[in-house]
Amino acid sequence: MHFGNRVQFELYRRFKKAKYPVRYEELVDKARDVLEEGPFYYVEGGAGAEDTGRANRRAFQKWQIVPRMLRDVSKRDFRVQLFGQTYDYPLLLAPVGVQSIIHPEGELGAAKAAAELCVPFVASTASTHSLEKIARVMGDAPRWFQLYWSRDQDVAASLLERAERAGYAAIVVTLDTPMMAWRENDINQGYLPFLLGEGIGNYLSDPAFRAKLSKPPETDLEEAILYWAQIFGNESLTWDDLPFLRKHTRLPILLKGILHPGDAELALKHGIDGIIVSNHGGRQVDGAIAVLDALGPVVDAVKGRIPVLMDSGIRRGADMIKALALGASAVLVGRPYVFGLALGGQDGVRHVVRNLLADFNLTMALAGFSSLADLNRSILVKADQLFL
Ligand SMILES: Cc1cc2nc3c(=O)[nH]c(=O)nc-3n(C[C@H](O)[C@H](O)[C@H](O)COP(=O)(O)O)c2cc1C
Numbered sequence: 372m373h374f375g376n377r378v379q380f381e382l383y384r385r386f387k388k389a390k391y392p393v394r395y396e397e398l399v400d401k402a403r404d405v406l407e408e409g410p411f412y413y414v415e416g417g418a419g420a421e422d423t424g425r426a427n428r429r430a431f432q433k434w435q436i437v438p439r440m441l442r443d444v445s446k447r448d449f450r451v452q453l454f455g456q457t458y459d460y461p462l463l464l465a466p467v468g469v470q471s472i473i474h475p476e477g478e479l480g481a482a483k484a485a486a487e488l489c490v491p492f493v494a495s496t497a498s499t500h501s502l503e504k505i506a507r508v509m510g511d512a513p514r515w516f517q518l519y520w521s522r523d524q525d526v527a528a529s530l531l532e533r534a535e536r537a538g539y540a541a542i543v544v545t546l547d548t549p550m551m552a553w554r555e556n557d558i559n560q561g562y563l564p565f566l567l568g569e570g571i572g573n574y575l576s577d578p579a580f581r582a583k584l585s586k587p588p589e590t591d592l593e594e595a596i597l598y599w600a601q602i603f604g605n606e607s608l609t610w611d612d613l614p615f616l617r618k619h620t621r622l623p624i625l626l627k628g629i630l631h632p633g634d635a636e637l638a639l640k641h642g643i644d645g646i647i648v649s650n651h652g653g654r655q656v657d658g659a660i661a662v663l664d665a666l667g668p669v670v671d672a673v674k675g676r677i678p679v680l681m682d683s684g685i686r687r688g689a690d691m692i693k694a695l696a697l698g699a700s701a702v703l704v705g706r707p708y709v710f711g712l713a714l715g716g717q718d719g720v721r722h723v724v725r726n727l728l729a730d731f732n733l734t735m736a737l738a739g740f741s742s743l744a745d746l747n748r749s750i751l752v753k754a755d756q757l758f759l
């Protein structure tokens with residue numbers, strides 16, 4: 372996809388009568404109008420006082436890009452190589468569970484939009500639709516699978532094996548959510564979609580999970596939900612458990628939720644293939660460090676030995692540039708595409724992701740950068756530092 376004046380003018384013409392807002396903040400407002408309170412606040416909200424959610428955004432504002440001029444940016448190539456595969460842009464759709472509470476298409480709509488744009492889709496363990504069904508609607512398009520490492524090791528092993536069989540190219544193991552955080556909105560609303568049977572599609576279709584039930588979940592959903600609640604996470608896991616993952620998959624393994632450089636070193640020591648610096652979009656540890664502040668120290672610890680990705684708070688092209696300049700190989704985006712889904716299913720997700728790519732492409736060009744290799748810390752200044 373090439374973005375230049377011609378494409379941009381076309382965008383302006385179309386957006387005159389577009390049904391989706393361009394600005395993230397307006398997207399959230401419109402999603403609030405169309406969603407019921409429970410699902411809206413489940414997606415939009417964070418843990419505790421939501422200080423970390425706000426800190427994520429503030430951390431982006433602390434850095435400023437210093438554009439360069441007269442650098443022939445007419446030919447731009449923002450391809451990135453990750454685990455032997457080449458992607459057009461350093462952007463992935465973050466794993467987001469229970470998308471059926473947002474739109475009837477759920478993950479299938481988001482996955483199809485990702486496939487259309489060739490943006491890798493990270494399917495969540497907590498998806499409403501099974502990982503096989505998501506894979507089917509994506510054809511050959513790139514996809515990764517996110518694992519919630521169940522207390523039931525048979526289920527964890529089965530999910531890993533199913534993902535490999537269904538053509539997923541990497542496994543993202545989320546470490547920061549062995550249990551749900553203190554989420555005040557959801558507690559106030561008494562809203563937890565899983566207890567309504569949402570977001571457990573991967574378990575209901577899993578032979579290892581089904582084998583533990585006394586009756587098929589089609590005849591007794593309540594038993595299945597109760598068993599899911601018992602085995603969803605495992606807070607007793609340690610670094611010594613990581614060989615289990617290797618035993619059950621040949622795919623590259625990334626750890627999601629790393630924030631401390633010491634944990635990045637441990638990941639390397641244990642032969643992990645990649646890291647996603649993330650605080651789960653401020654949804655788990657309220658008061659945790661902003662992701663952009665955590666990124667630099669993790670990148671320094673890793674020293675280029677494995678890819679370091681990041682998410683939490685990416686809203687615009689300039690945010691992507693700052694994260695990449697601070698050493699991320701690629702970034703993931705969560706809530707923006709979910710609000711796109713709320714407004715228009717697949718079409719809404721396509722709109723949001725395409726805009727983010729267009730914004731990134733144009734901002735890169737205007738700042739004088741025609742490839743990802745142009746990005747490093749020297750292109751940024753801290754907002755409170757004297758320049759030159
Ligand atoms: C509604 C919702 C559900 C999520 N579900 C998952 C999940 O199933 N697995 C996971 O690893 N992360 C999950 N996340 C976290 C995202 O993968 C990602 O870390 C976060 O949304 C990034 O922040 P952003 O929303 O500010 O872009 C979820 C986030 C949201 C908003």
Ligand SMILES: CCCCCCC(=O)C(=O)O
Binds near residue numbers: 497548565654
């Ligand atoms: C019982 C916890 C399930 C959480 C799965 C979805 C998720 O990650 C989120 O942030 O919400």
